[in-house]
Amino acid sequence: MLEFMEVSKFYKKQQVAVKNISMKIKKGEFVFLVGKSGAGKTTLIKLLLKEINPTSGKIYYDGNDITKLKNRRVPELRRRIGVVFQDFRLLPKMTVYENIAFAMEIVGSSAKNIRREVPTVLSMVGLSSKANNYPDELAGGEKQRVAIARSVINKPQIIIADEPTGNLDPETSHEIMKIFTEINKRGTTLIMATHDRAIVDQMKKRVIELKKGSIIRDSEGGYYNGL
Amino acid sequence: MGFKKAKYILKQAFQGIWRNRMMSVASIGSVAAVLVILGLILLIVLNISNITLITKEKFDEIYVFLEEDLEEEVISHIGKEIRSLDGVFSVAYETKEYALEKMKEEWGEDADLLEGIDNNPLPNSYIIRLKSVDNAEEVIVKVENYTGVEEVRYYKDVIEKLVSTSDFMRTAGSVIIIILLLISIFIISNTIKLTVASRKTEIELMQYVGASNGFVRGPFMIEGLVLGLIGSFIAILIVLNTYDQAAVYINDKFSVMLSVYIVKPTVIVKDIVIIFITIGVGIGSLGSLVSIKKFLSI
Numbered sequence: 435m436l437e438f439m440e441v442s443k444f445y446k447k448q449q450v451a452v453k454n455i456s457m458k459i460k461k462g463e464f465v466f467l468v469g470k471s472g473a474g475k476t477t478l479i480k481l482l483l484k485e486i487n488p489t490s491g492k493i494y495y496d497g498n499d500i501t502k503l504k505n506r507r508v509p510e511l512r513r514r515i516g517v518v519f520q521d522f523r524l525l526p527k528m529t530v531y532e533n534i535a536f537a538m539e540i541v542g543s544s545a546k547n548i549r550r551e552v553p554t555v556l557s558m559v560g561l562s563s564k565a566n567n568y569p570d571e572l573a574g575g576e577k578q579r580v581a582i583a584r585s586v587i588n589k590p591q592i593i594i595a596d597e598p599t600g601n602l603d604p605e606t607s608h609e610i611m612k613i614f615t616e617i618n619k620r621g622t623t624l625i626m627a628t629h630d631r632a633i634v635d636q637m638k639k640r641v642i643e644l645k646k647g648s649i650i651r652d653s654e655g656g657y658y659n660g661l
Numbered sequence: 662m663g664f665k666k667a668k669y670i671l672k673q674a675f676q677g678i679w680r681n682r683m684m685s686v687a688s689i690g691s692v693a694a695v696l697v698i699l700g701l702i703l704l705i706v707l708n709i710s711n712i713t714l715i716t717k718e719k720f721d722e723i724y725v726f727l728e729e730d731l732e733e734e735v736i737s738h739i740g741k742e743i744r745s746l747d748g749v750f751s752v753a754y755e756t757k758e759y760a761l762e763k764m765k766e767e768w769g770e771d772a773d774l775l776e777g778i779d780n781n782p783l784p785n786s787y788i789i790r791l792k793s794v795d796n797a798e799e800v801i802v803k804v805e806n807y808t809g810v811e812e813v814r815y816y817k818d819v820i821e822k823l824v825s826t827s828d829f830m831r832t833a834g835s836v837i838i839i840i841l842l843l844i845s846i847f848i849i850s851n852t853i854k855l856t857v858a859s860r861k862t863e864i865e866l867m868q869y870v871g872a873s874n875g876f877v878r879g880p881f882m883i884e885g886l887v888l889g890l891i892g893s894f895i896a897i898l899i900v901l902n903t904y905d906q907a908a909v910y911i912n913d914k915f916s917v918m919l920s921v922y923i924v925k926p927t928v929i930v931k932d933i934v935i936i937f938i939t940i941g942v943g944i945g946s947l948g949s950l951v952s953i954k955k956f957l958s959i
Contacts, residue, residue: 483869506874513871525863540872542666588870 441491451477452647467627469644475627516585520597522577524569531565575606595626631658673880677856684852691845692892700900702834713823724814725787748796849948889945893937
């Protein structure tokens with residue numbers, strides 16, 4: 435459902451971000467993007483979200499080349515992709531419930547739908563009791579669970595997570611990965627950029643390793659360091 | 662767009678105005694200031710044009726004032742002479758009594774002032790209309806030399822001066838107005854920029870979740886629009902009040918003589934309101950559009 439064809443992105447002064455990337459990701463897959471900072475993981479994510487356009491190459495999503503997508507159609511693309519960030523990006527002035535409802539409101543869901551869906555998702559991430567708390571009152575892992583709930587609330591086909599466990603201790607990270615696994619089991623494609631060796635090694639999923647903007651390894655059931 | 666969305670956009674817009682109140686006040690002030698200056702220039706240009714128009718109508722004639730106590734024959738002889746000149750279109754004779762009546766009529770309420778005059782100081786006169794302005798010089802030189810002619814008056818210079826002044830004011834006014842408009846668009850766009858910055862996380866999120874561009878832009882557009890609208894209301898109040906008072910002042914100080922030429926305040930109210938609101942809203946929306954384009958990259 436997702437295919438990169440010889441995608442390259444150069445920033446100014448011929449600085450290479452990614453070079454000649456070709457890869458296919460099937461529906462329902464769980465893929466890790468690994469590599470050092472600056473290897474090109476974030477650039478790939480930005481390309482997929484059409485935050486930036488490639489210098490050359492094509493990116494197909496469900497058969498359509500998104501590099502040719504008009505700007506005003508970008509929101510439609512993004513509604514099919516959920517995003518989770520390392521720094522959670524919750525709105526501090528809204529409660530947990532409101533943060534999640536907000537994502538539904540801005541895509542125009544009805545009040546009735548919102549009242550039905552938000553509690554369901556909250557219980558899936560185990561935060562039903564914190565619905566009325568503000569982000570400041572939550573621990574890091576709880577914040578990330580809110581962010582995950584927000585990313586799935588509009589039922590996207592793909593979830594992209596950029597270093598989702600980067601700010602969390604191992605135990606909490608493990609909890610978060612359980613939730614991602616659960617979401618993936620329900621059919622949602624998951625693409626996760628990470629530095630977290632322990633998690634990658636433990637999950638035994640497909641691993642795509644980037645170095646200096648190129649794919650140097652793409653292995654099923656792989657490990658972080660390629661063993 | 663649903664009610665909920667509209668409510669969200671409005672709420673965000675007013676929150677933006679309130680959060681950056683200092684800049685909001687500055688924006689409103691700059692819009693108001695620009696519009697006040699624009700209004701004053703507009704009114705000055707309007708009045709000069711009006712004066713030019715009236716003067717043109719009134720003075721596009723050659724006045725031949727005759728000496729006092731001329732014999733009837735002399736007067737009619739002068740008339741015949743003038744009629745026989747090349748380039749003369751029509752000649753009308755105006756007695757001093759008629760001239761006084763006309764003056765009384767023009768002065769309206771202030772005509773009482775003329776009652777005190779015992780002797781009619783106005784002369785008998787011929788009023789010449791020309792076929793073309795080009796003949797003016799020739800006709801004037803000849804008529805001036807007739808015996809019995811006291812003075813020949815032609816206001817060509819005055820008219821030309823008025824026309825060129827009015828043209829100059831229009832051009833200079835337009836340049837000043839354009840510069841001021843650009844400045845206030847810049848100030849508004851900076852205010853909106855602050856709101857955009859203070860809501861950066863929220864906006865990014867909205868974009869990631871797939872909010873439509875209109876939905877993301879909405880609050881900022883409304884914010885700019887409201888700032889422009891408030892600014893234009895203030896400017897309307899200031900300009901109309903000032904003009905009203907200026908008109909009263911001119912009436913009091915210079916009597917009806919001048920106020921005939923002043924465009925009546927009641928005539929301009931509707932136009933000023935329409936022009937100001939349009940420009941105010943325009944500046945506001947343009948200002949926010951500039952900052953949205955620049956900082957939201959959508």
